[in-house]
Amino acid sequence: MRQTLTLLAACVALFGVTATASADCYGFRGKDVVVCVPGSDNAARHRAESVCEDATGSSCSISGVVGSTCQEGSSRQCYDESGNRNRRLTGY
Numbered sequence: 480m481r482q483t484l485t486l487l488a489a490c491v492a493l494f495g496v497t498a499t500a501s502a503d504c505y506g507f508r509g510k511d512v513v514v515c516v517p518g519s520d521n522a523a524r525h526r527a528e529s530v531c532e533d534a535t536g537s538s539c540s541i542s543g544v545v546g547s548t549c550q551e552g553s554s555r556q557c558y559d560e561s562g563n564r565n566r567r568l569t570g571y
Contacts (some may be wrong), residue, residue, distance in 0.1 A: 502556075502571040507569050514550040515571040516560040522524040530562045547571045 504515040505527040512534055514527040515559050524541055531539035534556070549568040551558035 484551065502547060503527075503544045503550050504546055504571050505531075506542045509541045510535060510539060510544045512539070512556050512558065513545055514558045514560075515549055515568045517545075517571065520540075526560060530558050530560065533562055534558055534564070563564050 490553055501519050502515070502517045503519045503523070504513050505524065507511055507528075508543045510531060512531050514534075515529045516527045516530075528539050528541060546568075548571065549555070549565075551557045551564075551566045557568050559568055
């Protein structure tokens with residue numbers, strides 16, 4: 480019985496961590512822009528595209544997930560979900 484409760488508690492903890500860690504940073508075709516947004520569903524992807532379009536003034540198409548962090552450099556600009564440019568974004 481004790482092993483069952485321990486296993487159940489471990490599963491609940493694991494699924495809780497997985498659910499709260501869902502977020503992505505997206506790169507865009509032909510752009511030096513990365514946008515980090517909480518979530519990884521279609522709404523999050525659309526939000527990231529909208530931020531990219533506002534930042535660049537042109538249409539943006541996601542090329543893929545580039546990770547959960549963004550470090551700005553000479554060929555990369557990082558934006559958060561509010562459209563604010565940041566040198567470094569972590570925790571996404």
